[in-house]
Amino acid sequence: MNVNLTIKNYRCFPDEHPLRLVLRAGFTSLIGTNNSGKSSILRLFYEFRELFNRLRDVNVLVGLSRGAGSVFNLPPSVSDANDLYCNRNGRDLELEFEFPASEPNPSQFLRRFVVSLKRGTSNFTAIATGNSGPMQVHIDNVQINATTIKGIDGQVINFAGLMQTVSALSRMLYIGPFRNAINLGTNDSYFDIQVGQSFVKMWREYKTGNIKSNNEAILKLTSDIQGIFGFEYLEVNPSPSDDTLQIFIDGRSYRINEVGSGLAQFVIVLANAAIKQPTFILIDEPELSLHPSLQLDFLTTLTSYASDGVIFSTHNMGLARAASDRVYALRRESQGHSEAYPFESVPRLAEFLGELSFSGYKELGFDRILLVEGPTEVRTIQQFLRMLKKEHRVILLPLGGSSLINGVSELELEELKRISEKVSALIDSERSSPGETLSSARENFQRSCVAANINCHVLERRATENYFSESAIKTAVGSQHAALAPYERLKDRQSRWNKSQNWKIARDMTLSEIEGTDLKIFLETL
DSSP states (O other), X not given: OEEEEEEESBTTBOTTSOEEEEEESEXXXXXXXXXXXXXXXXXXXXXXXXXXXXXXXXXXXXXHHTTOOEEOOOOTTOSOGGGGBOTTSOOOEEEEEEOOSOOSSGGGOEEEEEEEEOTTSSEEEEEEEETTEEOOOBTTBOOBOSSEEEOTTSOXXXXXXXXXXXXXXXXXXXXXXXXXSSTTTTOOEETTEEOHHHHHHHHHHHXXXXXXXXXXXXXXXXXHHHHHHTOSOEEEEEOTTSSSEEEEETTEEEEGGGSOHHHHHHHHHHHHHHHHOOSEEEEEOTTXXXXXXXXXXXXXXXXXXXXXEEEEEESOHHHHHHHXXXXXXXXXEETTEEEEEEOOOOOOHHHHHHHTTHHHHHHTTOOEEEEESSHHHHHHHHHXXXXXXOTTTEEEEEOOGGGTSSTTOHHHHHHHHHHOSOEEEEEOOOOSSTTOOOOHHHHHHHHHHHHTTOEEXXXXXXXXXXXXXXXXXXXXXXXXXXXXXXXXXXXXXXXXXXXXGHHHHHHTOOGGGGTTSHHHHHHHTO
C-alpha cells in the first residue's frame, strides 16, 4: 500500500487543519499527550471499515461516478453519527485518497478519490479524478470491467489501486487500550478483539479443535511468547469452566490473573491477531503493562501476524523512534482541535537512551549498547541477536542514517560512553565492489568511534540485506524475489522487497546461513 490520506472534519481534525497521513507498509507511530487525537486516528479506520468495504464494489464506484450517493453501516461503538464530525464547524466530513503516479497505463491513472459524508449521517458521495480531470459518467453510457470505468467524455479510469487500498483498510485489526482477556465477563468483543469468556472458548477451539492449522497457530504464538519472556516451558490452557486461562510456566501452574497483565496482554493480542490475519494492526499504547525491555519485542512479534505492518499510538518517544519507519507527533491546540505533523527531528544519542529507559534495561541484565543504521536495522539485527540468545543483553539504538553517520558525531559518542562503557556500532559499507573505499561520511564516523573507544564494525558486504539467504527471502516475502549479490543494491532490483520487510527475512534465517560471515563473527563478540 502506498497512498496519501487527507481527512477533514473528523472528530478533532477540522478542515482548516486537516489530518494528513502517508499509509505504507511497515511501522507508523503516533506520539502525543493525552487527548491529543492519537486514539481518534486509530479509531478512524475502525469506524469507517464498512465505508471501505462498500468502496471495494465496482458497482458502487459506478454509481458514485454517476453522481448517486450511497450509505454504510456504523459500528456498534458509534451510537450517534454526529460523534464522527468535528464540532468546531457545521461542514461535511471528507476523506481524500491521493495515489502516487505508478500506474502502468498513465492515461487510466486515478490521481485522487474524494469521499464526502453528509454531516450527521453515514450517507456519502464521491468524486474520482484522473489525469484528464474529474470523471463524469452518464447513466446510459458506461463501460466497465472488473476495475475500469469509462466516462461520457471518453476518459477511462482504472480503480484497481483504490480497490486494493480500501480492501487493505477494511481488513485492519483495531486493539483498544484496555486489553484483559478475563475481566470483561461474558462480553463477546472489545472493538475487534475477543475478550472474556468468549476469548477463553475461542482459545479452546483453536488449540484443541479439528483444524490443524488453528492448532499450529496457537502453538506458534505460545512459542513466540515463551521466547520473548525467556521461559523454558510455557503452556496456556482454558479452565474447565471456560472462565479463565490456566498457565504452566517452567513446571509451575498459575491462573492468568496471577501472572500479571503484561503476559495476559501478549496472550490475548497475539491470539486475536493470529486468528484474524489482518493487513495492519492498530494498537493503542502497546507499552501498557510492559517493562521497557519487552516493548520493542512485543511490537516486532505483533507485526509478524500482520501482512502490511503496525500503526500504534504511544507516549514513549524512545519506543516510537526505535521501532518506527514513520513518526507523527500530535498536539492539542484547543478544545476539539488537534494537529498532526511528521516528526523528523533526531535527538542526541544520550537523550534517546534516556527515552528508552536505559536504567530499567540495566536492572534486567542489559549491559551493552549497539548502534545501528536506523529502525529497519533495529528490528532486523534483533532477530539475529535472538538466535544468538543475546537479545536480552543488547540494547539497539538507531543512528538515523546520515544524520549521525558522519564525522561530527564524536561528542555524542563520547557522551554515550559516559553512560555505558560497552558501546559498539554496526553500519553498512555501501560498497559496490570488494575493497572499495568507504564514503567520507562513513569513514569519518568510523574515526569518531575509534576516538571515543567504540568498536565500530563496517559490514564487508554492501548492507544487511546482502547477507540474506534465498530460501529465507522466498519464505518471507515471496517466490518472485531472489538473494542479492554481495555488493548489489536492493533498489536496483526490478523485483525488490520493501526494506521494512528485512526483519521478516532475518526471522526466517538460521545461524548456519550466516556462518563464517563477518556479520555473525561481530555479533558473537557482543
